[in-house]
Amino acid sequence: MRIDMKKILLGMMAVAMLASCNPTEKSFDMNAKSYSSEDLSSIVTFIQTDENGNVQTDGNYFTYTTNPATVVSIIALRADGSENILATGATGSFTYAPSRGSDPQQTFYIRALNADGTTSTGETTVTVYVPGELEPAVKVLASDVYGSKVWKWDTSVSGTCWGNMGYCGGKGSDVGLAGNGQWWGVASEEEFLTQEKHAADGFIGDESMDATMVIGDDGTIKCYDAAGNQIRSGSFTVENYDPSDPDAWKVGNLVTTAGAILWPYQINWKDNGFDPYPTTFEICYLTADKMTLVYPDGGDFGALGNWGEATYWHFTSTTDQTGMVAGYDNGKDWTWDTSVSGTCWGNMGYCGGNGSDVGTTGNGQWWGVASEEEFLTQEKHAADGFIGDESMDAYMTFSPDGLISSYDASGTQIRKGTFELETIVDNPWKVANLNTTPGAILWPYQINWKDNGFDAYPTTFEVVYLTSDKMTLVYPDGGDFGALGNWGEATYWHFKAK
Numbered sequence: 001m002r003i004d005m006k007k008i009l010l011g012m013m014a015v016a017m018l019a020s021c022n023p024t025e026k027s028f029d030m031n032a033k034s035y036s037s038e039d040l041s042s043i044v045t046f047i048q049t050d051e052n053g054n055v056q057t058d059g060n061y062f063t064y065t066t067n068p069a070t071v072v073s074i075i076a077l078r079a080d081g082s083e084n085i086l087a088t089g090a091t092g093s094f095t096y097a098p099s100r101g102s103d104p105q106q107t108f109y110i111r112a113l114n115a116d117g118t119t120s121t122g123e124t125t126v127t128v129y130v131p132g133e134l135e136p137a138v139k140v141l142a143s144d145v146y147g148s149k150v151w152k153w154d155t156s157v158s159g160t161c162w163g164n165m166g167y168c169g170g171k172g173s174d175v176g177l178a179g180n181g182q183w184w185g186v187a188s189e190e191e192f193l194t195q196e197k198h199a200a201d202g203f204i205g206d207e208s209m210d211a212t213m214v215i216g217d218d219g220t221i222k223c224y225d226a227a228g229n230q231i232r233s234g235s236f237t238v239e240n241y242d243p244s245d246p247d248a249w250k251v252g253n254l255v256t257t258a259g260a261i262l263w264p265y266q267i268n269w270k271d272n273g274f275d276p277y278p279t280t281f282e283i284c285y286l287t288a289d290k291m292t293l294v295y296p297d298g299g300d301f302g303a304l305g306n307w308g309e310a311t312y313w314h315f316t317s318t319t320d321q322t323g324m325v326a327g328y329d330n331g332k333d334w335t336w337d338t339s340v341s342g343t344c345w346g347n348m349g350y351c352g353g354n355g356s357d358v359g360t361t362g363n364g365q366w367w368g369v370a371s372e373e374e375f376l377t378q379e380k381h382a383a384d385g386f387i388g389d390e391s392m393d394a395y396m397t398f399s400p401d402g403l404i405s406s407y408d409a410s411g412t413q414i415r416k417g418t419f420e421l422e423t424i425v426d427n428p429w430k431v432a433n434l435n436t437t438p439g440a441i442l443w444p445y446q447i448n449w450k451d452n453g454f455d456a457y458p459t460t461f462e463v464v465y466l467t468s469d470k471m472t473l474v475y476p477d478g479g480d481f482g483a484l485g486n487w488g489e490a491t492y493w494h495f496k497a498k
Helices: 037-043 138-143 172-178 320-328 356-361
Strands: 044-049 061-066 073-077 083-089 091-095 105-113 120-129 148-153 162-168 183-188 214-215 220-224 230-239 253-256 282-286 290-296 309-316 332-336 346-347 365-369 393-399 403-407 413-423 430-438 460-466 470-476 489-497
Touching: 037 044, 037 105, 037 120, 044 120, 083 253, 138 148, 138 214, 138 282, 172 290, 183 290, 183 309, 183 489, 309 365, 320 413, 320 460, 356 460, 356 470, 365 489
Parallel strands: none
Antiparallel strands: 044 061, 061 091, 073 083, 073 105, 105 120, 148 214, 148 309, 162 183, 162 309, 214 220, 220 230, 230 253, 253 282, 282 290, 290 309, 332 393, 332 489, 346 365, 346 489, 393 403, 403 413, 413 430, 430 460, 460 470, 470 489
Protein backbone atom coordinates (compact mmCIF):
# COMPACT_ATOMS: atom_id res chain seq x y z
CA MET A 1 0.00 0.00 0.00
CA ARG A 2 1.43 3.36 -1.00
CA ILE A 3 1.89 5.83 1.85
CA ASP A 4 1.28 9.43 0.76
CA MET A 5 3.75 11.56 2.77
CA LYS A 6 2.52 14.97 1.62
CA LYS A 7 3.60 18.02 3.54
CA ILE A 8 1.10 19.39 6.04
CA LEU A 9 1.00 22.76 7.74
CA LEU A 10 3.70 22.99 10.38
CA GLY A 11 1.20 24.49 12.79
CA MET A 12 -0.74 21.24 12.71
CA MET A 13 2.39 19.47 13.88
CA ALA A 14 2.97 21.63 16.95
CA VAL A 15 2.12 19.07 19.63
CA ALA A 16 3.99 18.07 22.75
CA MET A 17 7.30 16.28 22.14
CA LEU A 18 7.72 12.76 23.42
CA ALA A 19 10.59 12.12 25.80
CA SER A 20 13.58 9.98 24.90
CA CYS A 21 14.21 6.69 26.65
CA ASN A 22 17.63 8.09 27.61
CA PRO A 23 17.19 9.81 31.01
CA THR A 24 19.92 12.33 30.18
CA GLU A 25 17.85 13.59 27.25
CA LYS A 26 14.46 13.89 28.93
CA SER A 27 14.93 17.63 29.47
CA PHE A 28 14.82 20.16 26.66
CA ASP A 29 16.53 22.82 28.81
CA MET A 30 19.65 22.58 26.66
CA ASN A 31 17.68 24.20 23.83
CA ALA A 32 18.55 27.73 24.95
CA LYS A 33 17.70 29.50 21.71
CA SER A 34 14.92 29.74 19.18
CA TYR A 35 15.21 27.87 15.91
CA SER A 36 14.01 28.56 12.41
CA SER A 37 12.94 25.82 10.06
CA GLU A 38 16.17 26.34 8.16
CA ASP A 39 18.20 25.99 11.38
CA LEU A 40 16.67 22.61 12.15
CA SER A 41 17.20 21.31 8.64
CA SER A 42 20.89 22.21 8.80
CA ILE A 43 21.93 21.24 12.34
CA VAL A 44 20.87 17.57 12.02
CA THR A 45 23.16 15.15 10.16
CA PHE A 46 21.93 11.69 9.15
CA ILE A 47 23.97 8.61 8.31
CA GLN A 48 22.14 5.79 6.50
CA THR A 49 23.28 2.16 6.60
CA ASP A 50 22.03 -1.32 5.90
CA GLU A 51 21.29 -3.74 8.75
CA ASN A 52 24.98 -4.67 8.94
CA GLY A 53 26.11 -1.08 9.38
CA ASN A 54 27.37 -0.58 5.83
CA VAL A 55 26.81 2.99 4.67
CA GLN A 56 24.42 3.22 1.74
CA THR A 57 22.46 6.10 0.28
CA ASP A 58 19.11 4.30 0.41
CA GLY A 59 19.56 2.50 3.74
CA ASN A 60 16.72 1.94 6.20
CA TYR A 61 18.90 2.25 9.32
CA PHE A 62 19.61 5.80 10.54
CA THR A 63 21.85 7.45 13.10
CA TYR A 64 21.72 11.20 13.60
CA THR A 65 23.69 13.87 15.42
CA THR A 66 23.03 17.56 16.03
CA ASN A 67 25.58 20.37 15.90
CA PRO A 68 25.27 22.39 18.03
CA ALA A 69 23.80 19.80 20.41
CA THR A 70 20.03 20.21 20.28
CA VAL A 71 17.27 17.94 21.47
CA VAL A 72 14.99 17.23 18.52
CA SER A 73 12.26 14.81 17.57
CA ILE A 74 12.48 13.04 14.21
CA ILE A 75 9.00 12.47 12.83
CA ALA A 76 7.44 10.75 9.83
CA LEU A 77 3.78 10.89 8.85
CA ARG A 78 1.48 7.91 8.55
CA ALA A 79 -0.99 7.48 5.71
CA ASP A 80 -3.74 9.27 7.66
CA GLY A 81 -1.49 12.25 8.46
CA SER A 82 -0.87 11.23 12.06
CA GLU A 83 2.65 11.44 13.44
CA ASN A 84 5.08 8.59 13.88
CA ILE A 85 7.82 9.82 16.23
CA LEU A 86 10.90 7.84 15.24
CA ALA A 87 13.41 9.20 17.77
CA THR A 88 13.91 11.99 20.31
CA GLY A 89 17.22 13.35 21.59
CA ALA A 90 20.34 15.28 20.65
CA THR A 91 21.67 12.08 19.06
CA GLY A 92 20.00 8.79 18.32
CA SER A 93 19.21 5.99 15.93
CA PHE A 94 16.12 4.48 14.40
CA THR A 95 14.91 2.23 11.62
CA TYR A 96 12.53 3.42 8.94
CA ALA A 97 11.19 0.96 6.35
CA PRO A 98 8.01 2.07 4.55
CA SER A 99 5.58 -0.54 3.37
CA ARG A 100 5.93 -2.17 -0.02
CA GLY A 101 5.10 0.06 -2.94
CA SER A 102 5.72 3.31 -1.04
CA ASP A 103 7.60 6.22 -2.56
CA PRO A 104 11.35 5.81 -1.84
CA GLN A 105 11.50 9.60 -1.36
CA GLN A 106 10.39 10.15 2.24
CA THR A 107 10.15 13.33 4.32
CA PHE A 108 11.38 13.51 7.91
CA TYR A 109 10.18 16.40 10.04
CA ILE A 110 12.61 17.74 12.65
CA ARG A 111 11.01 19.46 15.63
CA ALA A 112 12.62 21.31 18.54
CA LEU A 113 11.36 23.18 21.56
CA ASN A 114 12.40 26.82 21.57
CA ALA A 115 13.66 28.73 24.60
CA ASP A 116 10.34 30.60 24.83
CA GLY A 117 8.30 27.37 24.95
CA THR A 118 7.16 27.43 21.33
CA THR A 119 8.12 24.77 18.80
CA SER A 120 9.77 24.97 15.40
CA THR A 121 9.78 22.34 12.70
CA GLY A 122 12.10 21.80 9.78
CA GLU A 123 12.18 19.01 7.26
CA THR A 124 14.54 16.95 5.15
CA THR A 125 13.98 14.46 2.35
CA VAL A 126 15.73 11.10 2.31
CA THR A 127 15.79 8.16 -0.06
CA VAL A 128 15.12 4.77 1.51
CA TYR A 129 14.93 1.25 0.20
CA VAL A 130 11.36 0.15 -0.47
CA PRO A 131 10.69 -3.40 -1.69
CA GLY A 132 8.59 -3.68 -4.82
CA GLU A 133 4.91 -4.41 -4.65
CA LEU A 134 4.19 -8.15 -4.45
CA GLU A 135 1.72 -9.87 -6.70
CA PRO A 136 -1.63 -10.25 -4.87
CA ALA A 137 -1.36 -14.05 -4.60
CA VAL A 138 2.19 -13.90 -3.25
CA LYS A 139 1.03 -11.55 -0.49
CA VAL A 140 -1.31 -14.26 0.76
CA LEU A 141 1.04 -17.19 0.19
CA ALA A 142 4.18 -15.57 1.61
CA SER A 143 2.79 -12.58 3.60
CA ASP A 144 3.16 -8.92 2.73
CA VAL A 145 5.03 -8.09 5.94
CA TYR A 146 7.30 -10.89 7.10
CA GLY A 147 8.99 -11.98 3.87
CA SER A 148 7.87 -15.59 4.17
CA LYS A 149 5.12 -17.69 5.66
CA VAL A 150 5.31 -21.07 7.41
CA TRP A 151 2.69 -23.62 6.39
CA LYS A 152 1.97 -26.92 8.15
CA TRP A 153 -0.39 -29.83 7.66
CA ASP A 154 -4.02 -29.05 8.49
CA THR A 155 -6.29 -31.82 9.76
CA SER A 156 -8.98 -29.45 11.04
CA VAL A 157 -10.96 -29.38 7.80
CA SER A 158 -12.10 -32.98 7.61
CA GLY A 159 -9.81 -34.87 9.97
CA THR A 160 -7.30 -35.53 7.18
CA CYS A 161 -4.64 -33.50 5.39
CA TRP A 162 -3.75 -35.50 2.23
CA GLY A 163 -5.65 -38.10 0.28
CA ASN A 164 -7.97 -38.69 -2.66
CA MET A 165 -11.30 -37.18 -3.59
CA GLY A 166 -13.77 -36.93 -6.42
CA TYR A 167 -12.85 -34.21 -8.90
CA CYS A 168 -16.20 -32.68 -8.15
CA GLY A 169 -16.22 -29.07 -9.27
CA GLY A 170 -18.56 -26.59 -7.66
CA LYS A 171 -17.23 -24.26 -4.98
CA GLY A 172 -13.60 -24.80 -4.10
CA SER A 173 -14.23 -23.25 -0.72
CA ASP A 174 -16.43 -26.25 0.11
CA VAL A 175 -13.35 -28.45 -0.32
CA GLY A 176 -11.17 -26.07 1.71
CA LEU A 177 -13.64 -25.55 4.55
CA ALA A 178 -15.65 -28.77 4.73
CA GLY A 179 -13.69 -31.40 2.77
CA ASN A 180 -16.39 -31.69 0.13
CA GLY A 181 -15.76 -34.60 -2.23
CA GLN A 182 -13.11 -36.33 -0.12
CA TRP A 183 -13.01 -40.11 -0.23
CA TRP A 184 -10.08 -41.04 1.96
CA GLY A 185 -7.08 -39.43 3.63
CA VAL A 186 -4.36 -39.57 6.26
CA ALA A 187 -4.46 -37.64 9.51
CA SER A 188 -1.24 -38.49 11.31
CA GLU A 189 2.39 -39.44 10.90
CA GLU A 190 1.48 -43.02 11.70
CA GLU A 191 -0.98 -43.09 8.79
CA PHE A 192 1.48 -41.41 6.42
CA LEU A 193 3.97 -44.15 7.28
CA THR A 194 1.55 -46.76 5.89
CA GLN A 195 1.59 -45.04 2.47
CA GLU A 196 5.05 -46.05 1.30
CA LYS A 197 3.84 -46.88 -2.19
CA HIS A 198 3.15 -43.17 -2.81
CA ALA A 199 6.45 -41.92 -1.36
CA ALA A 200 8.69 -41.69 -4.41
CA ASP A 201 11.47 -40.20 -2.24
CA GLY A 202 10.90 -42.52 0.70
CA PHE A 203 10.11 -41.15 4.14
CA ILE A 204 12.34 -38.11 4.56
CA GLY A 205 10.37 -36.13 7.16
CA ASP A 206 7.46 -34.46 5.43
CA GLU A 207 5.16 -37.17 6.77
CA SER A 208 5.48 -35.60 10.25
CA MET A 209 2.64 -33.36 11.44
CA ASP A 210 5.39 -30.97 12.60
CA ALA A 211 7.01 -30.71 9.17
CA THR A 212 6.90 -27.21 7.72
CA MET A 213 6.79 -25.60 4.29
CA VAL A 214 8.18 -22.07 4.10
CA ILE A 215 6.96 -20.06 1.13
CA GLY A 216 9.03 -16.94 0.49
CA ASP A 217 8.08 -13.71 -1.23
CA ASP A 218 11.11 -14.27 -3.50
CA GLY A 219 9.36 -17.22 -5.15
CA THR A 220 11.04 -19.99 -3.18
CA ILE A 221 9.66 -22.98 -1.30
CA LYS A 222 11.69 -24.75 1.37
CA CYS A 223 10.45 -27.72 3.35
CA TYR A 224 11.77 -28.89 6.72
CA ASP A 225 11.32 -31.95 8.88
CA ALA A 226 10.21 -31.72 12.51
CA ALA A 227 13.80 -31.11 13.63
CA GLY A 228 14.25 -28.19 11.25
CA ASN A 229 16.40 -29.99 8.69
CA GLN A 230 15.72 -28.93 5.10
CA ILE A 231 14.31 -31.83 3.11
CA ARG A 232 12.99 -30.15 -0.05
CA SER A 233 13.36 -26.93 -1.98
CA GLY A 234 12.01 -25.43 -5.16
CA SER A 235 10.40 -22.38 -6.67
CA PHE A 236 6.87 -21.29 -7.49
CA THR A 237 4.73 -18.89 -9.44
CA VAL A 238 0.99 -18.30 -9.39
CA GLU A 239 -1.06 -18.22 -12.58
CA ASN A 240 -4.51 -16.75 -13.21
CA TYR A 241 -5.07 -15.60 -9.64
CA ASP A 242 -8.59 -14.23 -9.18
CA PRO A 243 -10.27 -14.47 -5.76
CA SER A 244 -13.25 -12.31 -6.74
CA ASP A 245 -15.83 -15.09 -7.21
CA PRO A 246 -16.68 -16.89 -3.93
CA ASP A 247 -18.44 -19.64 -5.89
CA ALA A 248 -15.51 -20.45 -8.18
CA TRP A 249 -13.75 -23.81 -8.16
CA LYS A 250 -10.33 -22.25 -7.75
CA VAL A 251 -8.64 -18.89 -7.20
CA GLY A 252 -5.61 -19.73 -9.34
CA ASN A 253 -2.88 -22.25 -10.06
CA LEU A 254 0.24 -22.82 -7.99
CA VAL A 255 3.01 -23.77 -10.40
CA THR A 256 6.13 -25.28 -8.80
CA THR A 257 9.27 -27.11 -9.66
CA ALA A 258 8.88 -30.86 -9.23
CA GLY A 259 8.79 -32.14 -5.64
CA ALA A 260 8.77 -28.70 -4.01
CA ILE A 261 5.86 -28.89 -1.55
CA LEU A 262 5.33 -31.16 1.44
CA TRP A 263 4.53 -34.76 0.47
CA PRO A 264 4.41 -33.68 -3.20
CA TYR A 265 2.93 -36.86 -4.66
CA GLN A 266 -0.27 -37.37 -6.58
CA ILE A 267 -2.04 -40.36 -5.12
CA ASN A 268 -1.79 -43.78 -6.83
CA TRP A 269 0.70 -42.44 -9.36
CA LYS A 270 2.51 -45.77 -9.51
CA ASP A 271 -0.63 -47.83 -10.13
CA ASN A 272 -1.73 -45.48 -12.92
CA GLY A 273 1.66 -45.00 -14.56
CA PHE A 274 1.77 -41.27 -13.84
CA ASP A 275 4.67 -39.07 -12.83
CA PRO A 276 4.67 -38.83 -9.02
CA TYR A 277 5.23 -35.07 -8.92
CA PRO A 278 2.54 -32.63 -10.04
CA THR A 279 3.88 -29.19 -10.94
CA THR A 280 0.56 -27.37 -11.40
CA PHE A 281 -1.80 -27.42 -8.43
CA GLU A 282 -5.25 -25.87 -8.37
CA ILE A 283 -5.62 -23.49 -5.42
CA CYS A 284 -9.19 -24.24 -4.43
CA TYR A 285 -9.09 -22.25 -1.22
CA LEU A 286 -6.68 -19.61 0.06
CA THR A 287 -6.78 -17.22 3.00
CA ALA A 288 -4.14 -15.83 5.33
CA ASP A 289 -4.24 -19.06 7.35
CA LYS A 290 -5.70 -21.78 5.09
CA MET A 291 -4.70 -23.31 1.76
CA THR A 292 -6.17 -26.28 -0.08
CA LEU A 293 -4.58 -27.64 -3.26
CA VAL A 294 -6.13 -30.16 -5.68
CA TYR A 295 -4.63 -32.14 -8.57
CA PRO A 296 -6.70 -34.42 -10.86
CA ASP A 297 -5.23 -37.79 -11.84
CA GLY A 298 -2.63 -37.33 -14.53
CA GLY A 299 -3.25 -33.59 -14.67
CA ASP A 300 -6.59 -34.00 -16.49
CA PHE A 301 -7.97 -30.58 -15.56
CA GLY A 302 -10.59 -30.85 -18.29
CA ALA A 303 -12.35 -33.59 -16.31
CA LEU A 304 -13.58 -31.16 -13.63
CA GLY A 305 -17.03 -32.18 -12.44
CA ASN A 306 -16.76 -35.79 -13.63
CA TRP A 307 -15.84 -37.06 -10.14
CA GLY A 308 -12.73 -38.83 -11.32
CA GLU A 309 -9.96 -39.33 -8.78
CA ALA A 310 -7.97 -36.31 -7.61
CA THR A 311 -5.46 -35.62 -4.84
CA TYR A 312 -5.93 -32.94 -2.18
CA TRP A 313 -3.59 -31.20 0.27
CA HIS A 314 -4.76 -29.16 3.27
CA PHE A 315 -2.32 -26.67 4.85
CA THR A 316 -2.59 -24.07 7.59
CA SER A 317 -0.43 -21.18 8.79
CA THR A 318 -0.37 -19.15 12.00
CA THR A 319 2.66 -16.98 11.23
CA ASP A 320 1.09 -14.18 9.18
CA GLN A 321 -0.80 -12.43 11.95
CA THR A 322 -0.89 -9.07 10.19
CA GLY A 323 -2.43 -10.74 7.16
CA MET A 324 -5.05 -12.43 9.32
CA VAL A 325 -5.94 -9.18 11.09
CA ALA A 326 -5.55 -6.56 8.37
CA GLY A 327 -5.69 -8.37 5.04
CA TYR A 328 -3.36 -7.41 2.21
CA ASP A 329 -4.62 -4.39 0.31
CA ASN A 330 -7.51 -2.22 1.43
CA GLY A 331 -7.78 -3.50 4.98
CA LYS A 332 -10.10 -5.94 6.72
CA ASP A 333 -13.37 -5.34 8.54
CA TRP A 334 -14.24 -6.85 11.92
CA THR A 335 -17.55 -6.73 13.77
CA TRP A 336 -19.04 -8.12 16.97
CA ASP A 337 -19.26 -11.90 17.37
CA THR A 338 -21.85 -13.45 19.67
CA SER A 339 -21.46 -16.97 18.29
CA VAL A 340 -18.82 -18.10 20.79
CA SER A 341 -20.80 -17.96 24.01
CA GLY A 342 -23.82 -15.81 23.20
CA THR A 343 -21.99 -12.62 24.21
CA CYS A 344 -19.36 -10.36 22.63
CA TRP A 345 -18.01 -8.18 25.48
CA GLY A 346 -17.96 -8.65 29.23
CA ASN A 347 -15.92 -9.90 32.16
CA MET A 348 -14.26 -13.21 32.86
CA GLY A 349 -11.82 -14.88 35.18
CA TYR A 350 -8.21 -14.32 34.16
CA CYS A 351 -7.94 -18.06 33.95
CA GLY A 352 -4.86 -18.89 31.94
CA GLY A 353 -4.56 -22.25 30.21
CA ASN A 354 -5.23 -22.39 26.49
CA GLY A 355 -6.41 -19.05 25.18
CA SER A 356 -8.07 -20.81 22.27
CA ASP A 357 -10.60 -22.17 24.77
CA VAL A 358 -11.68 -18.60 25.46
CA GLY A 359 -11.96 -17.89 21.75
CA THR A 360 -13.84 -21.04 20.82
CA THR A 361 -15.96 -21.93 23.88
CA GLY A 362 -15.95 -18.81 26.07
CA ASN A 363 -13.98 -20.54 28.81
CA GLY A 364 -13.75 -18.43 31.96
CA GLN A 365 -16.52 -15.99 31.08
CA TRP A 366 -18.69 -14.65 33.90
CA TRP A 367 -21.02 -12.18 32.26
CA GLY A 368 -21.42 -10.36 28.96
CA VAL A 369 -23.64 -8.43 26.56
CA ALA A 370 -25.12 -9.88 23.41
CA SER A 371 -27.07 -7.07 21.79
CA GLU A 372 -27.30 -3.34 21.28
CA GLU A 373 -30.06 -3.23 23.87
CA GLU A 374 -27.77 -4.80 26.47
CA PHE A 375 -24.86 -2.51 25.54
CA LEU A 376 -27.18 0.47 26.13
CA THR A 377 -27.60 -0.60 29.77
CA GLN A 378 -23.83 -0.32 30.34
CA GLU A 379 -23.49 3.46 30.36
CA LYS A 380 -21.15 3.41 33.35
CA HIS A 381 -18.46 1.76 31.20
CA ALA A 382 -18.90 4.06 28.19
CA ALA A 383 -16.28 6.75 28.78
CA ASP A 384 -17.17 8.33 25.42
CA GLY A 385 -20.90 7.86 25.76
CA PHE A 386 -22.88 5.91 23.19
CA ILE A 387 -21.44 6.90 19.82
CA GLY A 388 -22.36 3.87 17.73
CA ASP A 389 -19.99 1.03 18.57
CA GLU A 390 -22.69 -0.51 20.76
CA SER A 391 -24.53 -1.55 17.58
CA MET A 392 -24.15 -5.14 16.45
CA ASP A 393 -23.62 -3.71 12.95
CA ALA A 394 -20.73 -1.47 14.01
CA TYR A 395 -17.37 -2.51 12.60
CA MET A 396 -13.69 -1.63 12.61
CA THR A 397 -11.21 -1.74 9.76
CA PHE A 398 -7.60 -2.76 10.32
CA SER A 399 -5.30 -1.59 7.51
CA PRO A 400 -1.94 -3.16 6.57
CA ASP A 401 -0.24 0.19 7.24
CA GLY A 402 -1.15 0.03 10.93
CA LEU A 403 -4.35 2.08 11.09
CA ILE A 404 -7.65 1.26 12.80
CA SER A 405 -10.88 3.02 11.85
CA SER A 406 -14.19 2.21 13.54
CA TYR A 407 -17.63 2.92 12.10
CA ASP A 408 -21.21 2.92 13.33
CA ALA A 409 -23.94 0.94 11.60
CA SER A 410 -24.42 3.66 8.97
CA GLY A 411 -20.72 3.68 8.03
CA THR A 412 -19.91 6.96 9.81
CA GLN A 413 -16.45 6.94 11.36
CA ILE A 414 -16.57 7.06 15.15
CA ARG A 415 -13.01 6.16 16.18
CA LYS A 416 -9.54 5.99 14.73
CA GLY A 417 -6.08 5.05 15.90
CA THR A 418 -3.05 2.94 15.15
CA PHE A 419 -2.03 -0.61 16.00
CA GLU A 420 0.96 -2.90 16.09
CA LEU A 421 0.97 -6.67 16.48
CA GLU A 422 3.62 -8.17 18.73
CA THR A 423 3.94 -11.88 17.98
CA ILE A 424 4.12 -14.18 21.03
CA VAL A 425 5.80 -17.54 20.43
CA ASP A 426 5.29 -20.82 22.31
CA ASN A 427 2.70 -19.42 24.70
CA PRO A 428 -0.49 -21.46 25.14
CA TRP A 429 -2.42 -18.47 26.51
CA LYS A 430 -1.93 -15.96 23.70
CA VAL A 431 -0.55 -15.69 20.19
CA ALA A 432 0.13 -11.95 20.15
CA ASN A 433 -0.25 -8.62 21.88
CA LEU A 434 -2.29 -6.02 20.05
CA ASN A 435 -0.84 -2.62 20.94
CA THR A 436 -3.04 0.35 20.03
CA THR A 437 -3.47 4.01 20.69
CA PRO A 438 -6.12 4.65 23.38
CA GLY A 439 -9.73 4.18 22.35
CA ALA A 440 -9.00 2.70 18.92
CA ILE A 441 -11.06 -0.52 18.81
CA LEU A 442 -14.81 -1.00 19.08
CA TRP A 443 -16.13 -0.39 22.62
CA PRO A 444 -12.54 0.02 23.86
CA TYR A 445 -13.25 0.02 27.60
CA GLN A 446 -12.00 -2.32 30.27
CA ILE A 447 -14.94 -3.34 32.39
CA ASN A 448 -15.58 -1.62 35.74
CA TRP A 449 -12.72 0.82 35.13
CA LYS A 450 -14.54 3.60 36.94
CA ASP A 451 -15.30 1.53 40.05
CA ASN A 452 -11.68 0.40 40.27
CA GLY A 453 -10.03 3.74 39.52
CA PHE A 454 -8.41 2.46 36.32
CA ASP A 455 -7.93 4.19 33.00
CA ALA A 456 -10.86 3.44 30.71
CA TYR A 457 -8.76 2.55 27.68
CA PRO A 458 -6.40 -0.43 27.52
CA THR A 459 -3.65 -0.05 24.95
CA THR A 460 -2.24 -3.58 25.10
CA PHE A 461 -4.71 -6.38 24.44
CA GLU A 462 -3.81 -10.07 24.60
CA VAL A 463 -4.83 -11.85 21.41
CA VAL A 464 -5.78 -15.22 22.86
CA TYR A 465 -7.37 -16.55 19.68
CA LEU A 466 -6.85 -15.57 16.06
CA THR A 467 -7.83 -16.97 12.68
CA SER A 468 -8.79 -15.26 9.45
CA ASP A 469 -12.38 -15.33 10.70
CA LYS A 470 -12.22 -14.94 14.49
CA MET A 471 -10.36 -12.77 16.99
CA THR A 472 -10.68 -12.75 20.79
CA LEU A 473 -8.96 -10.14 22.95
CA VAL A 474 -8.46 -10.19 26.74
CA TYR A 475 -7.31 -7.52 29.18
CA PRO A 476 -6.81 -8.14 32.93
CA ASP A 477 -8.03 -5.50 35.38
CA GLY A 478 -5.59 -2.61 35.48
CA GLY A 479 -3.25 -4.34 33.04
CA ASP A 480 -2.03 -6.84 35.65
CA PHE A 481 -0.74 -9.41 33.15
CA GLY A 482 1.31 -11.07 35.89
CA ALA A 483 -1.90 -12.29 37.53
CA LEU A 484 -2.62 -14.83 34.78
CA GLY A 485 -4.14 -17.97 36.25
CA ASN A 486 -5.35 -16.31 39.47
CA TRP A 487 -8.89 -15.87 38.12
CA GLY A 488 -9.04 -12.16 38.86
CA GLU A 489 -11.37 -10.07 36.74
CA ALA A 490 -10.53 -9.47 33.08
CA THR A 491 -12.36 -8.05 30.08
CA TYR A 492 -12.93 -9.96 26.84
CA TRP A 493 -13.90 -8.93 23.31
CA HIS A 494 -15.12 -11.39 20.62
CA PHE A 495 -14.90 -10.24 16.99
CA LYS A 496 -15.53 -11.91 13.64
CA ALA A 497 -14.52 -10.98 10.11
CA LYS A 498 -17.28 -8.95 8.50
